[in-house]
Amino acid sequence: MQFDVTILGSNAAIPAYNRHPSSQVLNHNGNLFLIDCGEGTQFRMNKFGIKRAHLNNIFISHLHGDHYFGLVALLTSFNLNWREHPLHIYGPPPLEEIINIHFKHSQTKLKYELHFHSVLDNEAKIIYDDQVLTVETIILKHRLPTTGFLFKEKKNLRKINAEKIAEYNIPHHKIVEIKRGEDYINEQGKHIPNTELTLDPPHPRSYAYCSDTVYTESFVEQIKSVNTLYHETTFIHEHEERATETFHTTTKQAAKIAKLTNSGKLLIGHFSARYEDLNLLLNESKEVFPETYLAEEGKTFTI
Numbered sequence: 001m002q003f004d005v006t007i008l009g010s011n012a013a014i015p016a017y018n019r020h021p022s023s024q025v026l027n028h029n030g031n032l033f034l035i036d037c038g039e040g041t042q043f044r045m046n047k048f049g050i051k052r053a054h055l056n057n058i059f060i061s062h063l064h065g066d067h068y069f070g071l072v073a074l075l076t077s078f079n080l081n082w083r084e085h086p087l088h089i090y091g092p093p094p095l096e097e098i099i100n101i102h103f104k105h106s107q108t109k110l111k112y113e114l115h116f117h118s119v120l121d122n123e124a125k126i127i128y129d130d131q132v133l134t135v136e137t138i139i140l141k142h143r144l145p146t147t148g149f150l151f152k153e154k155k156n157l158r159k160i161n162a163e164k165i166a167e168y169n170i171p172h173h174k175i176v177e178i179k180r181g182e183d184y185i186n187e188q189g190k191h192i193p194n195t196e197l198t199l200d201p202p203h204p205r206s207y208a209y210c211s212d213t214v215y216t217e218s219f220v221e222q223i224k225s226v227n228t229l230y231h232e233t234t235f236i237h238e239h240e241e242r243a244t245e246t247f248h249t250t251t252k253q254a255a256k257i258a259k260l261t262n263s264g265k266l267l268i269g270h271f272s273a274r275y276e277d278l279n280l281l282l283n284e285s286k287e288v289f290p291e292t293y294l295a296e297e298g299k300t301f302t303i
Contacts, residue, residue, distance in 0.1 A: 001028075001029045001132075001202075002027055002028065002029050002030065003027070003028050003029070003153070003205050003207075003302070003303040004026075004027050004300050004301060004302045004303055005024050005025065005026045005027070005207060005228070005230070005267075005300065005301050005303065006024065006025045006027070006048060006050065006298075006299070006300045007024055007267075007269065007295045007296060007297050007298065007299050007300075007301075008020070008023035008024060008025060008041055008044035008045065008048065008050075008297060009021045009022050009023040009024075009036075009038045009040070009041060009044060009297060010022070010269040010270070010271060010294075010295050010296060010297050011066075011270070011271050011273065012066065012232075012234050012248075012270045012271060012272050012273065013064075013066050013272075013273065014066075014273040015039070015040070015273075016273035016276075017273075017276050019271065019297065020038060020039070020040050020041075020044060020297065021038025021039050021040070021041075021065075021066035021067070021069070021070070022036040022038045022061075022066055022067050022211070022269070022270055023035070023036050023037055023038050023041040023044065023070065024036065024209070024230070024295075025045070025050050025055070026151060026207060028132070028133055028151070028153075029132070030054055031054065031056070031133075032050065032051070032054045032055040032056070032057075033055075033057050033058075033059065033135075033151070034055055034057070034058040034059065035059050035061075035149060035209050036059070036060060036061055036067045036068065036211065037058060037060065037067070037068055037069075037070045037071040037074060038065075038066045038067055038068070038069060038070050039065070039066070039069040039070045040070055041070035041071075041073075041074060042070060042073060042074045042077055044297065047298070048297075048298050052078070052081075053083075055087075056085070056086070056087060056088060057087075057088045057089075057090070057128065058071070058087070058088070058089045058090070058091075059090045059091070059119075059135070059149050059209075060089065060090065060091030060092070060095055060119075061091075061140075061146055061147055061148060061149070061209070061211035061212070062092060062142060062144045062145060062146035062147070062211065062212060063091075063092050063094060063095060063098075063144055063145075064143075064144060064212065067211065067212075068091070068095065071089075071095075071099070072098075072099060072102045072103075075087070075099070075110075075114070076106075076108065078112065079108065079110050079111055079112070082111060083111065083112045084111065084112055085112060085113075086112060086113040086114070086115060087112060087113070087114050087115070088115045088116075088117060088128075089114065089115070089116050089117065090117045090119050090127050090128065090135075091116075091117075091118075091119055092118070092119060092121075092144075092145055093118040093119075093120070095116070096116040096118070099114075099116070119137060119147055120137075120145075121137075121139055121140075121145040121146060121147050122139075123139065124136055124137050124138060124139055124219070124222060125137055131154070132153060132154055133151060133152065133153055133154065134151075134152050134154065135149055135150065135151050135152075136149070136150040136152065136222075137149065137150075138150055138208065138209075138210060138219045138222060138223065139218065139219060140210060140211060140212065140213035140216070140219070141213050141214050141216045141218070141247065142211075142212045142213050142214065142247045143246075143247045146211060146212055146213060147211075148208065148209050148210040148211050148213075148219070149208075149209045150206065150207075150208050150209075150222065150223055150226070151206060151207045151208075151209075152204060152205075152206045153204035153205050153206065154204060155201070155204050156201035156202060156204070157179040157180060157201060158178075158179050158180075158181060158194070158198035158199065158200065158201055159179075159198060159199040159200070159201055160175060160178065160179060160197070160198060160199075161196070161197055161198055161199055164196055164197050165178075165197065168184070168186065168192055168197075169186075170184055170186075170197070178194060178197050178198060179198065181194055181198075182194060183197075184197060205227045205303045206223075206225075206226045206227050206228075206303070207226065207227065207228050207229075207230070207303050208223040208226045208228070208229045208230065208261075208263075209230045210223075210229065210230060210231040210232060210257070211232060211270070212232055212234075212247065212248060212270065213232065213247065213248070213249060214243070214244060214247040214248065214249065215243075215244075215249050215250070215253040215256075215257075217257070217260065220257065220260050220261055223261050223263075224261050224262060225261070225262050225263070225264075226261060226263050226264070227263070227264040227265075227303050228263070228264055228265050228266075228267065228301060228303045229257070229258050229261060229263040229264075229265070229266050229267065230266075230267040230268075230269060230295060231249065231254040231257055231258065231266060231267075231268060232248065232249050232254065232268075232269065232270035233249060233250065233251050233254045233268035233269065233270065233271070233281055233285065234246070234248035234249060234250075234270050234271065234272050235248060235249075235250045235251070235272055236250060236251055236275070236280055236281055236284055237250040237251050237252040237253070237284055239272075240253075248270075250284075251268065251281045251282075251284035251285045252284055252285065252287070252288050254266065254268055254285060255284075255285040255286075255287070255288035255289035255292060256288055256289075258288075258289040258291075258292070259288060259289050263289075263291075264291070265291040265292070265293060265301075266285065266289050266291060266292045266293070267292075267293050267294075267295040267301060268281060268282070268285055268292060268293070268294060268295060269294075269295030278294050278296070281294075282294050
């Protein structure tokens with residue numbers, strides 16, 4: 001099952017060096033989730049071949065413009081392209097008012113249903129839940145109410161061992177029960193344990209998106225052993241004082257979080273416009289956490 005993330009925007013605040021404000025698309029088996037929507041997001045979607053028709057859920061971490069200024073433009077384009085199926089937006093409560101004001105004063109009437117879900121920053125909670133995936137908020141510490149998002153696959157049913165099913169001539173209508181972990185007793189009363197009939201399912205995968213935040217270990221336990229961690233890395237460590245003043249994180253701090261959480265790999269992004277050479281940030285992070293990668297625009301990372 002496909003599970004990957006494509007970087008659309010990687011810069012902080014101001015576009016620079018052909019880097020754009022924050023935005024990512026998570027693809028879970030063809031179901032697309034947009035995470036933040038900085039200015040120019042829809043242009044990046046076009047450039048990198050993102051299929052908008054498969055996008056039904058948008059998550060906004062907070063209300064600094066570099067994380068949502070592209071949202072109304074995207075919603076308007078959906079309308080102009082005659083979108084008909086519903087769209088869900090998850091974000092801070094004032095975002096609903098912002099969207100409505102834009103549409104009110106532009107006299108825009110949407111052709112599709114737009115459902116807004118208020119996201120609060122007082123406690124971590126599940127805000128999205130389908131048959132295979134959940135999305136849980138991560139409480140961050142920034143100048144405005146801010147949440148990250150933890151995408152987690154649900155535990156799969158056990159995999160059928162087809163050879164054993166054929167060997168014991170097990171009827172088809174028993175397969176679902178066996179996949180759920182039940183043993184099988186045949187007509188002669190023979191007990192066949194589930195472990196003989198099934199194989200372990202793939203281990204559920206997870207992706208943590210940690211947007212703007214000052215260094216904090218408050219969510220470390222929540223994202224323990226996450227497969228892939230994205231953590232903002234606005235500054236090199238030399239500028240730690242500036243990072244604290246602006247409620248942001250440095251290279252080595254983000255890498256420390258990855259190490260503490262035993263993450264599979266770390267993606268760093270939200271780069272300050274003061275840095276043209278991103279290897280300055282990458283090399284510092286790698287000193288603490290070797291499996292660090294630059295969240296550069298157009299790159300797709302497998303979870």
